[in-house]
Amino acid sequence: MSTQTYAPVDHHVDDPETAVASGDRKIEWARQHMPILAELREQFREDRPFEGETIGMAMHVEATTANLVTLLADGGAEVAITGCNPLSTHDDVSAALNARESITSYAVRGVGDDDYYAAIEAVIDHEPTVTVDDGMDMVAAIHEDYPDLIDTIVGGCEETTTGVHRLRAMDADGELDYPVFAVNDTPMKRLFDNVHGTGESALSTIVQTTNLSLAAKNVVVAGFGDCGRGVAKKAAGQNADVIVCEVDPRKALEAHMEGYDVLPIAEAAEIGDVFVTTTGNRDVITREHFEVMDDGVLLANAGHFDVEVNVEHLDDLAVDRYEAREGVEAFEMPDGRRLNLLAEGRLVNLAAPLGQGHPVEVMDQSFGVQAVCVRELVANADDYDAGVHEVPDELDREVADVKLTAEGVAYDELTDEQREYMGSWQHGT
Ligand code: NAI
Numbered sequence: 001m002s003t004q005t006y007a008p009v010d011h012h013v014d015d016p017e018t019a020v021a022s023g024d025r026k027i028e029w030a031r032q033h034m035p036i037l038a039e040l041r042e043q044f045r046e047d048r049p050f051e052g053e054t055i056g057m058a059m060h061v062e063a064t065t066a067n068l069v070t071l072l073a074d075g076g077a078e079v080a081i082t083g084c085n086p087l088s089t090h091d092d093v094s095a096a097l098n099a100r101e102s103i104t105s106y107a108v109r110g111v112g113d114d115d116y117y118a119a120i121e122a123v124i125d126h127e128p129t130v131t132v133d134d135g136m137d138m139v140a141a142i143h144e145d146y147p148d149l150i151d152t153i154v155g156g157c158e159e160t161t162t163g164v165h166r167l168r169a170m171d172a173d174g175e176l177d178y179p180v181f182a183v184n185d186t187p188m189k190r191l192f193d194n195v196h197g198t199g200e201s202a203l204s205t206i207v208q209t210t211n212l213s214l215a216a217k218n219v220v221v222a223g224f225g226d227c228g229r230g231v232a233k234k235a236a237g238q239n240a241d242v243i244v245c246e247v248d249p250r251k252a253l254e255a256h257m258e259g260y261d262v263l264p265i266a267e268a269a270e271i272g273d274v275f276v277t278t279t280g281n282r283d284v285i286t287r288e289h290f291e292v293m294d295d296g297v298l299l300a301n302a303g304h305f306d307v308e309v310n311v312e313h314l315d316d317l318a319v320d321r322y323e324a325r326e327g328v329e330a331f332e333m334p335d336g337r338r339l340n341l342l343a344e345g346r347l348v349n350l351a352a353p354l355g356q357g358h359p360v361e362v363m364d365q366s367f368g369v370q371a372v373c374v375r376e377l378v379a380n381a382d383d384y385d386a387g388v389h390e391v392p393d394e395l396d397r398e399v400a401d402v403k404l405t406a407e408g409v410a411y412d413e414l415t416d417e418q419r420e421y422m423g424s425w426q427h428g429t
């Protein structure tokens with residue numbers, strides 16, 4: 001165990017009492033719009049599936065995540081949490097969590113690298129038996145620095161695409177020593193959170209942060225995966241002219257068939273007004289692109305890490321950089337053009353000062369999947385070897401069913417004959 005003593009959030013905020021009251025209000029508002037978690041809360045309060053477990057989490061600490069945390073605590077767990085991005089924490093929500101029984105929160109907004117990792121270590125000091133990550137920083141820290149803990153960890157859950165990519169790479173190298181569910185990859189997460197959540201929240205944050213319209217602007221979306229598809233669709237819905245940049249020919253073709261312009265980023269750079277990166281990859285927008293951009297462009301990243309827009313190149317080229325508005329930094333080029341970077345190039349919908357993350361209803365689904373996955377790991381740990389696992393389909397369906405029931409939406413069931421027909425290879429013409 002490390003000997004570091006990074007303190008919970010209370011030691012970092014000026015007025016913990018006011019922060020707790022404000023955080024409680026935000027958590028309560030989100031709670032009212034999370035019917036899946038409400039249903040699971042009833043079950044977990046009765047069954048206490050996490051009694052004796054300690055859950056270590058590194059996630060965006062805002063009101064919807066707080067509802068997952070309190071749900072796990074209501075199920076009997078001790079929960080320790082910190083952020084998974086230095087700019088996405090809401091300090092009031094973090095303080096409100098920390099004030100609750102069985103929960104410790106170390107998340108503080110705006111921490112530097114050292115404190116960011118010290119807070120992850122502080123969570124690990126609680127000796128988690130389950131980990132819940134968004135981006136895999138907790139799993140990485142445990143494997144690198146606390147391998148002794150691995151024997152007592154029943155498993156983990158990973159929330160986002162980039163985290164799942166990292167875990168699969170680790171697994172392929174034979175380095176992942178406990179089972180982790182790829183929560184990101186389930187239909188109930190990916191098709192709603194990545195598509196609708198990122199589409200809506202990234203664009204609404206850009207619009208609110210700049211007070212500019214997307215209508216009649218050239219919006220360049222780099223990456224046409226789940227997130228990019230959502231951003232493109234919602235931008236088109238706000239009357240933008242959407243240009244898609246891709247490296248996968250099938251995705252480029254899909255974007256083309258959806259009616260968007262598809263261009264290499266070098267060409268899109270010359271005509272774009274607003275740029276949104278959603279690739280999960282590095283150096284998507286770099287020096288050569290900044291050199292040809294128009295005065296006044298907006299640069300925003302919605303991918304997990306702050307590597308998609310190369311801010312070092314932007315800084316190298318700039319003769320001046322200054323805050324143009326809260327959450328917007330202008331980089332002035334030698335010829336007078338101003339390129340405006342939002343949220344330091346970190347994921348804009350969570351890291352911009354006005355960023356609130358995805359709509360609550362969407363996070364209800366993602367966190368519903370997280371909660372049933374934690375329940376599955378604790379109940380059936382022996383069924384899962386070390387490595388990355390798909391979420392069992394019946395768990396994903398369970399979450400969808402709870403949501404539809406809450407929404408009052410009825411749907412059909414297969415008849416026995418249909419089930420038999422679908423499962424048979426013998427029926428032909
Ligand atoms: P995805 O894998 O479905 O899509 C990424 C797309 O980017 C792929 O089609 C790929 O071909 C393309 N791509 C890769 N390198 C490229 C390049 N240099 N230029 C153009 N296209 C390129 O991934 P998904 O689910 O869309 O996630 C993207 C990123 O967003 C990840 O980092 C993920 O963790 C993050 N994410 C962010 C959220 C948010 O709240 N902002 C929510 C969910 C995911």
